[in-house]
Amino acid sequence: MTIIVTDGLTKTYGGGVTALADLTVAVDAGVIGLVGANGAGKSTFIKIMLGLLPPTSGSVRVFDLDPVTETDQVRARVGYMPENDCLPGDVSAAEFVTHLARMSGLPKTAARERASEALRHVGLYEERYRQIGGYSTGMKQRVKLAQALVHDPDLLLLDEPTNGLDPAGRDAMLGLVHRIGNEFGISVVVCSHLLGEVERICDSLIAIEGGRLLRADRISSMTEASDILAVEVADGTDELAAALAAVGLTATRDGRMLLVPLQSDAAYDRILRAVADLDLNLHRLDQRRHRVAELFTTKETADV
Amino acid sequence: MSEAGVIHDIGYQRYSGPRLGRLALQQALYVHGLRSAFGLGRSAKAKIFPWLVFGIMLLVAVIVAAVRAVGGESILSYTSFADQMSFLIIFFVAIVAPQLVSRDLRAGTLPLYFSRPLRAADYVSAKYAAMVSAIWLLLGVPQFVMFLGAAFTTEDGFKGVWNEIGDLLPGWGYSLLWALMFAGISLLIASFTGKQAFAAGGIVAVMLMTTPIVGVLASLPNTTANSLAGLASPVFLIAGVGEWLRGTGGMELDLGRFGPIYGIEAVCLIAACLLLLLARYRKVASL
Numbered sequence: 374m375t376i377i378v379t380d381g382l383t384k385t386y387g388g389g390v391t392a393l394a395d396l397t398v399a400v401d402a403g404v405i406g407l408v409g410a411n412g413a414g415k416s417t418f419i420k421i422m423l424g425l426l427p428p429t430s431g432s433v434r435v436f437d438l439d440p441v442t443e444t445d446q447v448r449a450r451v452g453y454m455p456e457n458d459c460l461p462g463d464v465s466a467a468e469f470v471t472h473l474a475r476m477s478g479l480p481k482t483a484a485r486e487r488a489s490e491a492l493r494h495v496g497l498y499e500e501r502y503r504q505i506g507g508y509s510t511g512m513k514q515r516v517k518l519a520q521a522l523v524h525d526p527d528l529l530l531l532d533e534p535t536n537g538l539d540p541a542g543r544d545a546m547l548g549l550v551h552r553i554g555n556e557f558g559i560s561v562v563v564c565s566h567l568l569g570e571v572e573r574i575c576d577s578l579i580a581i582e583g584g585r586l587l588r589a590d591r592i593s594s595m596t597e598a599s600d601i602l603a604v605e606v607a608d609g610t611d612e613l614a615a616a617l618a619a620v621g622l623t624a625t626r627d628g629r630m631l632l633v634p635l636q637s638d639a640a641y642d643r644i645l646r647a648v649a650d651l652d653l654n655l656h657r658l659d660q661r662r663h664r665v666a667e668l669f670t671t672k673e674t675a676d677v
Numbered sequence: 678m679s680e681a682g683v684i685h686d687i688g689y690q691r692y693s694g695p696r697l698g699r700l701a702l703q704q705a706l707y708v709h710g711l712r713s714a715f716g717l718g719r720s721a722k723a724k725i726f727p728w729l730v731f732g733i734m735l736l737v738a739v740i741v742a743a744v745r746a747v748g749g750e751s752i753l754s755y756t757s758f759a760d761q762m763s764f765l766i767i768f769f770v771a772i773v774a775p776q777l778v779s780r781d782l783r784a785g786t787l788p789l790y791f792s793r794p795l796r797a798a799d800y801v802s803a804k805y806a807a808m809v810s811a812i813w814l815l816l817g818v819p820q821f822v823m824f825l826g827a828a829f830t831t832e833d834g835f836k837g838v839w840n841e842i843g844d845l846l847p848g849w850g851y852s853l854l855w856a857l858m859f860a861g862i863s864l865l866i867a868s869f870t871g872k873q874a875f876a877a878g879g880i881v882a883v884m885l886m887t888t889p890i891v892g893v894l895a896s897l898p899n900t901t902a903n904s905l906a907g908l909a910s911p912v913f914l915i916a917g918v919g920e921w922l923r924g925t926g927g928m929e930l931d932l933g934r935f936g937p938i939y940g941i942e943a944v945c946l947i948a949a950c951l952l953l954l955l956a957r958y959r960k961v962a963s964l
Contacts (some may be wrong), residue, residue, distance in 0.1 A: 425794050425963055445794040449696055453792035460786035463720055473704040476793045478696040487692060504720070520789060525692035558687040595933060 374402045376528060376560055382492035384417050384584075392417040393583040395431070400562075403576035404554035407564045414584040415564045416456065419530045423453055436527065438569035445520075449478065452521035456532040462506025462590065465515045466492060469505060470523050484523075491519040494557075495549060503548065518549065521571065522559075529553065529561045535570060542669075554608040604631045604644055607654035615649040668673050679764030701804045702795050710807025714773045715943055723776065730769040735750030736804055742826020751827070753822050754847025756919060759855050762816070763912050766859060769815055770808075774863035775876035777804050783871035787961055797958035802809045805951065808860035809853075814851035851919050855935060858915055858943060859884075868957050884911060904933035908942055916942045 377400040384393040393414045397412035409415050420426045421433055424447055426598045440447045460469065467488060474484035474491075480631060495515040500508070505516060514534060521529055534550060535543045551574040554561045565571045572578065572592060580587035604624070606613055614631055617624045620643050633640060641658070648655050657664040709718075715731075716724030741753045753761060781787055790800060824845045829836030863936035866883060867876040887910035907913035921936030932939065 391764050425791065446701070446793065451792075453788070453794075455785075455788045457785050457788075459785040459789050461780060461786060463723070464718075468718065472709060473707075473789055473793070475709075476702055476795055478698065478702060478791060479692070479707075479796060480695060480697060483692070483694050490690065524696075524793075558691075 375486035376402050377405075377431045377433070377435055377562075378437075379431065382421065382428055382433050383430045384414070384426065385429045387639060388424075392584050393421070393581075395427075395626060396581065396584070396586050398579055398586055398589045399429075400579065400589070404551065404574055405560070405562045406568075406571035406578045407581070408566070408568050408571060408578060410566055412451075413566075413581045415473045416532060418581070419532055419562070419564065422530065423448065423451060430553075433506055441648060449524070450527045452524065452526035452529045454521040454529070454531045454534060456536060457481045458513070460505045463504055465502050466497060466505055466508070466512075466519070467501040468512065470501075470520050471518065472522045474523040474526060478523055483506070487525065488519070491523040492516070494547075494553075494604070495519045504577040506637065509536045511539075514542070514546060515549075516539060518546075519640075520633050522553070527559060529559055531561060532564045533566075534563060535565065535567075543570065547571075552573055557623050599662075602633045602635050602640060602644065603627075603659055604633060604648075604655075605629055605657035607656060609651060609653050612651055613647060613653060616651055617644065620647060629636050630657070682863065699794055699796070700797055702793075703799045706795070706800065707810075708808050710804050711778050711810050712911035713776060714811035723725055726772045727811075728770065729742075730765050730793060734765055734815060734819045735822060737762070737821040739826070742823050745827050746821075746830040749830075749832075755823065755844055755925070756851045757847070758820060759816050760813075760916055760919075761851050766812065766815065766855060767912075768882060770812065770859050770863040770884075771877040771880040773811055774808060774860075774867040774880060775776060775873035778864055778867040779871050779873050782961075783873070789836055791962040797962040798933075798955060800962075801871075801954045801958050803863060805954070808864055809856045810858055812856035813849075813852055816855060817849055820848050820852065832901070847908045847923065854918060854943070855915055857947050858911055861947045861954075864909055865950045865954050869953055888912065898934060900931075900937075902937045904931055905938065907932075907939065911946075914943055914946070919947070 377398070379396050380400050381392070382393055382396040385391050396414075407415050407418065419428065421428050422435050422440055423519075423592040423606065424444035427441050436450055437449075438447045455496075456610075464472075467513065470488040470492060472485050474480065474488050479487060485668075489501065489585075492515075495518050496514065497515055497519065505513065508516065510555055514537070518531070518534065521531070531550065535546050538546060542630050547570065550561055551619070553559050554574070563571050568578075576594055577589070577591045604613070610626065610629065610631060614624045614626065617631070617633065622633050622640060622643060623634045633644060644658065687690065701963065712718050713723075715727045718774070736822070737753075738758070741751075746750055781790070790798070824841055827841045828838045831841065833840070835871070863880045866879045869877050890909040891906045891913050894902050894909060897903060897906075907917040917932055917939035919934070920932055921939050
């Protein structure tokens with residue numbers, strides 16, 4: 374199911390700053406990574422989807438609704454977690470999330486129930502009755518996520534959810550996002566400037582740079598392209614390269630390693646035989662999946 | 678119980694219940710605002726000042742009622758009660774308006790509000806209504822206490838109670854005028870800063886610093902200037918409107934024939950405050 378469709382979406386701010394330029398993309402349900410450097414236009418894109426900013430030209434449809442004219446219907450189905458600190462310090466998480474649930478139109482009792490449930494899902498239990506001011510950064514991020522989740526949206530827009538978290542906190546947050554996307558059945562757009570972080574949990578990726586679309590595709594189609602084998606031997610790397618060339622494998626040298634395209638499983642045997650024939654010490658023979666990051670690097674350099 | 682941070686698979690429940698419209702959101706935000714104006718649902722620290730002010734005003738009302746009951750003499754009428762309490766009202770407003778408005782700015786909560794169906798107009802009207810209600814309750818409840826004291830000790834029976842009601846209702850109306858005016862001005866000032874102390878200082882400054890201007894204008898050897906002096910300060914403006922509408926007043930302003938000007942300025946001032954608030958939040962809402 375396609376949830377977000379944009380067509381020639383452009384946003385120019387007052388001072389002539391172009392935040393988004395001619396963005397055309399169709400996004401399927403699932404966990405979607407929105408990747409780009411700071412200032413690439415990620416936050417602008419999110420604000421346009423929420424109906425907070427009108428696009429300068431082009432169109433955007435979320436669940437086939439127009440955020441500009443059907444703002445309420447869109448916002449009822451979308452949860453937003455902003456990047457910045459947005460929590461008052463002198464109320465408890467339970468109270469705060471309940472209040473925001475009511476601001477999403479939930480009746481009083483339902484708001485209270487869903488607030489404690491949302492807080493439980495993000496991993497806050499008895500702490501939820503303590504004042505937010507005393508929370509750690511990780512707990513605050515969880516409260517921010519809970520308030521986005523409290524009105525049971527069909528789509529979550531998370532702006533840098535791992536901001537300010539330590540590695541363990543990052544993993545926990547990403548795990549949570551993955552769980553929301555896969556077990557709760559809620560689509561998630563995760564904004565990040567760290568590609569390596571989101572590619573682990575995403576089904577598809579949208580990469581933007583300077584407001585322009587770099588690439589939008591499913592992760593699987595990005596990584597399946599071609600697998601390569603990395604071969605590392607103690608000495609005689611050059612001899613091995615020559616031997617591999619002789620048996621029809623084109624090896625490229627990468628530092629101490631040889632990278633060999635994996636055309637068939639027979640390549641393993643051929644490499645092993647070549648190494649044995651030359652009587653070399655094999656240190657490493659492993660299959661390397663194309664990292665998504667590499668795909669972008671090559672694409673970017675090609676563009677430049 | 679479980680360790681913090683561990684997520685248990687209890688299953689996620691979808692919500693299929695009703696989603697209320699914007700009117701319900703406004704009501705919820707209004708009730709939330711009114712409660713937090715008196716520190717309800719908040720820390721004990723937030724309750725001190727509103728309830729201190731409310732307590733003092735209630736005490737004054739009880740004393741007035743007691744004096745009336747014992748001596749049968751009214752030392753403070755319903756309308757002059759508000760005028761006499763003006764410093765306390767300013768104090769109350771300076772504490773409460775930043776609570777309602779600056780806190781959201783300071784904590785950055787507004788993006789969370791405005792990414793929901795709530796609009797800038799809903800936010801402004803709910804907060805304004807909450808502020809108006811808070812000020813009106815602050816004045817209206819002590820006035821009602823005064824009324825009870827007078828009504829139970831009246832010697833004219835039902836007619837005496839009826840007369841008291843006739844006095845109380847204009848008094849409540851006058852309190853509403855105070856509430857409408859002060860809520861507008863104080864919220865507008867508070868909406869410009871996230872720092873509660875600055876907002877409180879700004880409100881007190883605007884309310885009090887304008888009084889000397891009134892004093893200067895009132896002492897000019899020009900009757901027109903004297904009559905218009907009250908326009909320079911919100912407190913005197915309200916007193917002027919009250920005086921114009923009722924023909925007498927406690928502030929001893931000499932309105933001359935300029936009474937309607939006071940009325941027009943009061944209406945314009947309230948409208949301007951609301952429009953500026955709306956413009957301010959339109960801008961904030963689009964982030």
